[in-house]
Structure formats: structure tokens, C-alpha cells
Amino acid sequence: MKAIVFDGTVRLDQERPRPEPLPGEALLRVLVAGVCNTDVEITRGYLGFAGVPGHEFTAVVEAVNGPDPAGLTGQRVVGGINAGCGACAWCARGLSRHCSSRTVLGILGRDGAMAEYATLPASNLVPLPEAVTDEAGVFAEPLAAAFEITEQAHVGPDDRVLVLGDGKLGQLCAQALALTQARVDLAGRHPAKLALAASRGIQTLMPDQLPSGRLYDMVVEATGRPGGLMQALGLVRPRGIVVLKSTLAAGAPMNLAPLVIDEITLLGSRCGPFGPAVRALASGAVDVTTLVEAVYPADRAVEAFAHASQPGTLKILIDFRV
Amino acid sequence: MKAIVFDGTVRLDQERPRPEPLPGEALLRVLVAGVCNTDVEITRGYLGFAGVPGHEFTAVVEAVNGPDPAGLTGQRVVGGINAGCGACAWCARGLSRHCSSRTVLGILGRDGAMAEYATLPASNLVPLPEAVTDEAGVFAEPLAAAFEITEQAHVGPDDRVLVLGDGKLGQLCAQALALTQARVDLAGRHPAKLALAASRGIQTLMPDQLPSGRLYDMVVEATGRPGGLMQALGLVRPRGIVVLKSTLAAGAPMNLAPLVIDEITLLGSRCGPFGPAVRALASGAVDVTTLVEAVYPADRAVEAFAHASQPGTLKILIDFRV
Numbered sequence: 001m002k003a004i005v006f007d008g009t010v011r012l013d014q015e016r017p018r019p020e021p022l023p024g025e026a027l028l029r030v031l032v033a034g035v036c037n038t039d040v041e042i043t044r045g046y047l048g049f050a051g052v053p054g055h056e057f058t059a060v061v062e063a064v065n066g067p068d069p070a071g072l073t074g075q076r077v078v079g080g081i082n083a084g085c086g087a088c089a090w091c092a093r094g095l096s097r098h099c100s101s102r103t104v105l106g107i108l109g110r111d112g113a114m115a116e117y118a119t120l121p122a123s124n125l126v127p128l129p130e131a132v133t134d135e136a137g138v139f140a141e142p143l144a145a146a147f148e149i150t151e152q153a154h155v156g157p158d159d160r161v162l163v164l165g166d167g168k169l170g171q172l173c174a175q176a177l178a179l180t181q182a183r184v185d186l187a188g189r190h191p192a193k194l195a196l197a198a199s200r201g202i203q204t205l206m207p208d209q210l211p212s213g214r215l216y217d218m219v220v221e222a223t224g225r226p227g228g229l230m231q232a233l234g235l236v237r238p239r240g241i242v243v244l245k246s247t248l249a250a251g252a253p254m255n256l257a258p259l260v261i262d263e264i265t266l267l268g269s270r271c272g273p274f275g276p277a278v279r280a281l282a283s284g285a286v287d288v289t290t291l292v293e294a295v296y297p298a299d300r301a302v303e304a305f306a307h308a309s310q311p312g313t314l315k316i317l318i319d320f321r322v
Numbered sequence: 323m324k325a326i327v328f329d330g331t332v333r334l335d336q337e338r339p340r341p342e343p344l345p346g347e348a349l350l351r352v353l354v355a356g357v358c359n360t361d362v363e364i365t366r367g368y369l370g371f372a373g374v375p376g377h378e379f380t381a382v383v384e385a386v387n388g389p390d391p392a393g394l395t396g397q398r399v400v401g402g403i404n405a406g407c408g409a410c411a412w413c414a415r416g417l418s419r420h421c422s423s424r425t426v427l428g429i430l431g432r433d434g435a436m437a438e439y440a441t442l443p444a445s446n447l448v449p450l451p452e453a454v455t456d457e458a459g460v461f462a463e464p465l466a467a468a469f470e471i472t473e474q475a476h477v478g479p480d481d482r483v484l485v486l487g488d489g490k491l492g493q494l495c496a497q498a499l500a501l502t503q504a505r506v507d508l509a510g511r512h513p514a515k516l517a518l519a520a521s522r523g524i525q526t527l528m529p530d531q532l533p534s535g536r537l538y539d540m541v542v543e544a545t546g547r548p549g550g551l552m553q554a555l556g557l558v559r560p561r562g563i564v565v566l567k568s569t570l571a572a573g574a575p576m577n578l579a580p581l582v583i584d585e586i587t588l589l590g591s592r593c594g595p596f597g598p599a600v601r602a603l604a605s606g607a608v609d610v611t612t613l614v615e616a617v618y619p620a621d622r623a624v625e626a627f628a629h630a631s632q633p634g635t636l637k638i639l640i641d642f643r644v
Contacts, residue, residue, distance in 0.1 A: 046579075090560070098560035098584065100536075152585065214422075229578070238412070238420035247582045253575040256551070257368075259590035260569045262420065263474065266588035268581035 002320070003115030004301045006043055007050045012302055016052070019111055021065040021119045024086075026072060028059035028120060032295075033113045034138040035308035035316045037167070037224055038247065039106070043309070046247070047108060054106040054114030054318075055081040058137030064122045072125055078140035079125040080274055081105035086121075096124075097271045114301065116320055126274045129282040135295070135317055139288040140277045142169055146176035147280075148272025149243050153265075155218060157181040162216040164232055165223035166193040166204075168291055168315050169245055173220050174202050175286045185216075190312055196290045210235065221245060226252035229266075238262040243269050291315050324642070325437030326623045328365055329372045334624055338374070341433055343387040343441045346408070348394060350381035350442060354617075355435045356460040357630035357638045359489070359546055360569060361428070365631070368569070369430060376428040376436030376640075377403040380459030386444045394447055400462035401447040402596055403427035408443075418446075419593045436623065438642055448596045451604040457617070457639055461610040462599045464491055468498035469602075470594025471565050475587075477540060479503040484538040486554055487545035488515040488526075490613055490637050491567055495542050496524050497608045507538075512634055518612045532557065543567060548574035551588075560584040565591050613637050 003016035021027045034056035042049045057079075061072045083103045084096025091099050105120060106112015128137045146169070155161065159182040163174040166188020174186040174197055186197045187205040194204035219232040220243040232242045242264055259266060280286040293314035296304035301318050308316040325338035343349045356378030364371045379401075383394045405425045406418025413421050427442060428434015450459045468491070477483065481504040485496040488510020496508040496519055508519045509527040516526035541554040542565040554564045564586055581588060602608040615636035618626035623640050630638040 095561075100560075148585075238422075239417075244578060244582055247579045256566060256590070257569045259588070260566050260592055262590065263470075263592055264590045266581070266590070268578070268584065268586045268588070270582055270585055 001116040002298050003052045003111075004054070004305065004318075005051065006053050010043060010302055010305045012299070016115060018117045019119045021063070023066050024121055024123070025119045026064045026122045026125060027062040028057070028077070028113075028118045029062050030057050030059045030113050030116060030118055030320045031076070031134045032138050033057045033318045033320065034141075035305060035318065036142065037169070039305070040309045041247065042107070043305075049107055052106060052111035052113075052115045052118075054112035054118075055104070056138045056141045057113035057118070058128060058134045059113070059118065061125065062117070066122075068122065070122070072122055072127070076128045076134070076137070077125040078128055078137050078274060078278065079120050080144075080271070081107070081120075081124075081141060082271060083110060083121050083124065114318060116298070126278055128278065132278070132281045134321070135292060136281055136288050138317060139172070139291070139315070140274055140281060141271075143172050143176065143277035143280065143286060143288070144272035144274045145169065145245070145270065146172040146272065147276045148269050149173060149177065149220065150180065151272055152267055152269055153218070153241055153243070155180045155182050159183070159217040160215055161185070161218045161220070162187060162235055163220045163222060164228055164235075165221070166190050166197065167222065167224065167312070170220070170222035171197055171291055172286070172288070173222055173245070175200055176280070177220070178202055179280070179285060193312075193314070199290070200287060214238070216240060218243065230254055233258045233264060236262075236264055239264070241265045241267055243267045245269055292317060295319050323438040324620055325374045325433075326376070326627065326640070327373065328375050332365060332624055332627045334621070338437060340439045341441045343385070345388050346443055346445070347441045348386045348444045348447060349384040350379070350399070350435075350440045351384050352435050352438060352440055352642045353380045353382060353398070353456045354460050354642065355379045355640045356463075357627060357640065358464065359491070361627070362631045363569065364429070365627075371429055374428060374433035374435075374437045374440075376434035376440075377426070378460045378463045379435035379440070380450060380456045381435070381440065383447065384439070388444075390444065392444070394444055394449070398450045398456070398459070399447040400450055400459050400596060400600065401442050402466075402593070403429070403442075403446075403463060404593060405432060405443050405446065436640060438620070448600055450600065454600070454603045456643070457614060458603050458610050460639060461494070461613070461637070462596055462603060463593075465494050465498065465599035465602065465608060465610070466594035466596045467491065467567070467592065468494040468594065469598045470591050471495060471499065471542065472502065473594055474589055474591055475540070475563055475565070477502045477504050481505070481539040482537055483507070483540045483542070484509060484557055485542045485544060486550055486557075487543070488512050488519065489544065489546065489634075492542070492544035493519055493613055494608070494610070495544055495567070497522055498602070499542070500524055501602070501607060515634075515636070521612070522609060536560070538562060540565065552576055555580045555586060558584075558586055561586070563587045563589055565589045567591055614639060617641050
């Protein structure tokens with residue numbers, strides 16, 4: 001099959017063996033895959049991954065290896081990227097994303113979705129309603145990560161929330177958080193991207209418009225820059241919450257004394273629940289159509305990857321449909 | 323009056339003017355003061371403080387400037403070190419320790435307790451029951467900081483908790499947390515200090531006895547070392563809590579990707595409630611007598627300060643009683 005492979009460099013492999021679903025797993029025919037900043041970080045050495053990257057996808061279930069009580073075969077799906085052992089306490093709680101023996105699609109020990117075929121446990125899959133296009137379905141994964149914030153922490157309907165970073169994840173976090181009716185500001189450096197959020201009714205700020213006081217109940221760090229955390233600590237109120245979304249390959253020097261003095265809660269936040277993400281896409285509560293920068297056919301996938309690696313790029317999609 | 327002064331070096335000043343209590347403030351005659359690691363950090367440049375250090379004390383109220391409805395005059399007291407503006411939302415909630423215009427005894431904009439006299443708002447003061455000695459009363463402040471942990475976060479009675487650092491604060495945190503009946507381990511490098519905790523029924527661990535798995539629901543970082551946080555992140559379970567107690571003058575490079583991947587909550591934690599601290603000292607629920615390493619008369623205060631600056635020292639007290 002056709003697949004994008006990273007093994008030091010990113011290349012297109014026309015003859016990659018098709019993955020075999022293990023018992024309980026589904027074979028997925030990928031329709032569209034997305035390129036995430038994590039994929040770009042992987043090409044810089046993050047987590048030492050080698051293989052087929054990609055963890056954002058819309059696919060059709062070709063087959064399930066074993067019983068298919070949910071009737072997934074033939075359905076269009078999206079799905080959770082963490083494949084747990086199925087036996088530990090985390091998996092029993094439905095939190096296979098924290099299973100210590102998990103594999104992660106295109107990130108850890110499992111080939112990913114930038115290929116014609118991929119595999120995932122059938123229990124990870126969520127059918128995609130007809131109202132959601134193949135392209136929009138790709139956003140279910142990062143949108144689930146945005147909903148993880150309200151899964152982890154209480155956001156009140158009159159809170160003041162700041163999202164730092166006008167990239168893809170920042171945009172999705174701002175839209176998801178604004179559903180709570182909290183007063184959400186999105187700060188970024190790109191007027192065109194801020195305009196996308198403004199068109200959804202979100203207050204936007206350029207860096208020189210950030211308040212000098214520390215008035216935010218919550219600040220979401222989604223800049224992807226090492227300095228973002230220190231900036232967030234300077235904007236959150238005492239006893240407020242900073243949500244850390246950026247995963248970076250390199251460590252940065254930081255002075256955490258302000259976190260202690262002001263008793264800030266720093267919340268690491270990663271993958272989230274797919275149910276609310278799919279519902280919000282289907283109802284239109286969250287809009288992702290303006291976040292697509294370009295769609296490349298699979299044969300130009302290397303070019304797509306290079307495009308996505310340029311700073312400030314919105315979502316790059318790779319089309320595996322014939 | 324006699325006072326210890328830090329203005330680049332630590333020295334004894336025999337003729338420091340006695341501080342004048344502002345309206346609403348009490349004039350305190352200090353009986354015993356303690357030297358805290360924060361004082362040592364101050365002599366290394368932390369927060370740029372100059373003046374009389376010291377924020378741990380037992381004192382007698384000489385006078386209150388204004389009405390004294392609580393009848394504090396003549397009483398032996400301990401007290402909160404943050405003096406708020408009295409008018410903002412934080413002060414209204416009884417959280418003057420987060421007031422943005424606060425001064426902090428011996429730390430920020432206010433001379434401290436290493437002197438014959440000091441001043442604090444009368445509303446900060448808590449009478450010390452007779453059962454608590456002058457020496458033990460000095461521990462009310464750091465013990466309040468230990469109780470701040472259960473003030474900020476839920477600790478269940480069957481949780482597994484690790485306190486990293488067998489110093490003064492680590493010992494107090496372990497004792498305070500063990501009251502919840504959580505299974506508390508204290509890890510440190512000093513067999514004699516670990517033995518003190520063991521005598522209070524706390525399980526103790528040398529570095530080579532730390533578990534290789536990540537099984538703790540909460541890890542309290544009280545090492546005072548820059549590497550303590552990364553160590554804590556390697557010992558807490560996914561979605562667990564790391565409480566950061568150390569305030570350090572210098573920033574250290576750190577890789578926070580594990581915090582994001584495992585969705586750890588990092589909780590900055592500082593000053594705490596005096597009520598439970600005084601009650602626990604009075605009832606004997608927490609014992610501090612074994613934590614005193616030496617008591618110096620005020621005239622030898624510089625020597626006392628030098629002793630306290632040596633790594634691994636337990637509590638050094640400075641005696642201002644005649």
C-alpha cells in the first residue's frame with residue numbers, strides 16, 4: 001500500500017505492507033489524514049518514533065478481526081489513538097489513553113494513519129455522522145484534545161479564559177471553551193488567523209493588546225513555543241489554572257517560583273473524549289472548515305508534510321481517496 | 323533594638339529603630355524566631371529583599387494600634403505573614419496572602435521577625451495555647467504551609483503519597499499528610515532525619531529504595547533542589563498530583579513533556595492556614611520537638627544564620643527572650 005514513512009527523513013513508500021488487524025482490531029481504509037504539530041515534532045526526534053506517522057484521520061472500517069457487535073464494518077469512523085492492553089485498571093475505566101503498555105497510532109509503537117490502511121482496536125472507533133465531511137472528521141482528534149480541558153478542570157460560565165496561540169489547537173480550544181459561555185480571549189500573532197476566531201465571536205488579541213494585569217482564571221498554553229509557559233504564568237491570576245497543551249522535543253530553562261508563590265495549578269492536558277468532539281462537529285457548535293489550509297493528494301504527501309512544517313501553517317490534509 | 327539585618331551580608335544591628343505599628347497593626351515583642359530555607363535563599367538574592375529577615379516566630383503582643391476587640395494585647399501569638407491591603411477581593415475572602423499589594427514579613431516590603439520587635443496586622447494573629455512552647459510555636463508558619471496541601475487538593479485516606487525531601491518542610495508535610503491516613507512515604511538522603519519521621523510512624527525510603535514504577539497518587543516536592551521536580555514527575559502516576567513547595571532563586575532547564583503526556587497536575591503551594599497548624603501543635607497530632615537542631619541567643623544570631631545555611635540542617639532557632 002501507499003504510505004508516508006519517517007525513518008530519519010519523510011518519504012513516500014508505494015509498497016509498504018498492509019497492516020494486519022490483531023484480534024479485536026479493525027482494518028481501516030483511510031480517507032483523509034491530517035498533519036499535526038506532533039507529527040512535525042516527531043520528525044525532529046520527539047519520542048524517537050520511526051514508521052508511518054499520523055493520528056488524525058477519517059476512515060472506513062474494512063473489516064473487524066473478531067466479533068463486530070457495534071456493526072462498524074462499512075461505516076465511516078474516527079477514533080481514539082491510544083490502544084491499551086485492555087486488562088489494566090486504566091483500560092477498565094475507559095482511560096486506555098493512560099495505559100502504561102499502550103501503543104499510540106503513529107506516535108508510539110504503532111504505525112499511523114498517513115497510509116492507505118491502518119489498524120486500531122474496534123473499541124476505539126466512533127461512527128461519524130453524515131453531517132460531518134471526511135475533511136472535518138480529521139479534526140475530531142484535536143477537537144477531542146480541546147474538550148479534554150473541560151474534562152479535567154471546571155470552567156465557570158463567567159470565568160475569564162485566555163488561549164495563547166492562534167494555531168490549529170489554539171483555535172479549537174478557544175471554540176470549545178467558548179461553548180461554556182466563559183469570556184474567552186484568543187491571543188496570537190497572525191491577524192488572518194485571529195480573524196477566523198473573531199468570525200466565531202471570540203475576542204482576539206495581538207501580543208501588544210494583552211492586559212498588563214493578571215486577570216485570567218485560566219490560561220491555555222497552545223503556542224508550541226518554549227516561552228509560552230512563562231508568558232502564561234504572567235497572565236493568570238493567583239490560584240488560577242494554566243493548561244499546558246504544547247509538547248516540545250526540547251526542555252527550556254524556566255523559573256517556577258511564580259507558580260509556587262501564586263499557587264498556580266499547572267495542568268498537563270493531552271488526548272480527550274471523542275463523543276463531544278463528534279457531536280460538536282455534527283451540530284456545527286464548532287466550525288473547522290476555515291482551519292484547512294490545503295489538501296494534498298497522497299502522492300504529494302511529502303510535499304504536504306513539508307508545507308505543514310512551515311511555522312504558522314493551518315491544517316494540512318492528505319487525501320487518500322482515489 | 324537588636325535586629326538581624328541583611329543588606330548584602332547578614333549582620334547584627336544593635337540600634338535598629340523599633341518598627342511603628344500602623345493603624346490596625348500590632349507591635350510584637352519577639353520571643354523566638356526560626357530560620358527558614360527561604361531566609362537562606364534571600365541571602366542568595368531571592369526576591370531582592372533587604373532589611374530584617376524572618377517570618378517564623380512566637381511573640382507577645384505589646385500593643386495594638388487601634389481597637390483590640392479580640393483582646394490580643396499581652397497574649398502569646400503566632401501569625402500569618404502576609405499583610406494585605408484589606409480592601410481587595412482577596413482580602414475580603416480572608417486570602418490576604420494573595421493580595422497583589424501585600425507586604426510579607428521579612429520577605430517583601432516589610433521588616434521581619436529576626437528582631438526584638440516586629441509589626442503585623444492584628445487580624446493576622448492567632449493566640450498560642452499554653453500547651454505549645456515558644457519554640458514549638460515557631461513551627462506554626464511552616465506547619466500551616468504543610469496544611470496548605472490538603473487545603474488545595476483532596477487527599478483520600480487510602481491514597482499513596484510520597485514526600486520528597488527529609489528536611490524541615492518535608493518532615494512537616496509528611497506528618498500533616500499522614501493525619502489523613504493516606505499511606506505516606508518520606509524519601510530523603512539522611513538516615514538520622516529519616517529516623518525522626520520513622521519514629522512518628524511514617525514509612526521512610528533512601529533514594530535507592532524508591533519504587534521503579536509510578537504508583538503515587540501525589541508527590542510533594544520539598545527537596546529544595548532544582549532536580550526535585552523532574553524526579554517527582556517520574557514517580558507520580560498518570561493524572562496524579564505533584565505539589566511544588568520549593569522556591570528557588572534560579573531557574574533550571576526542564577522538559578515538561580511528561581507532564582502533558584501523563585496529564586499531571588502541578589500544584590504550586592505556599593503559605594497555609596494557621597488554625598489547623600496551631601490545633602495540631604496543641605493536641606500533639608504533629609510533633610516538632612525533634613526538628614530543632616540548635617537554639618542560639620540573639621547576640622549570636624549571625625552564627626545561627628550561618629549554621630542554618632549549611633545544607634541538611636534542621637531548624638535553627640534564635641532566642642530573643644532575656
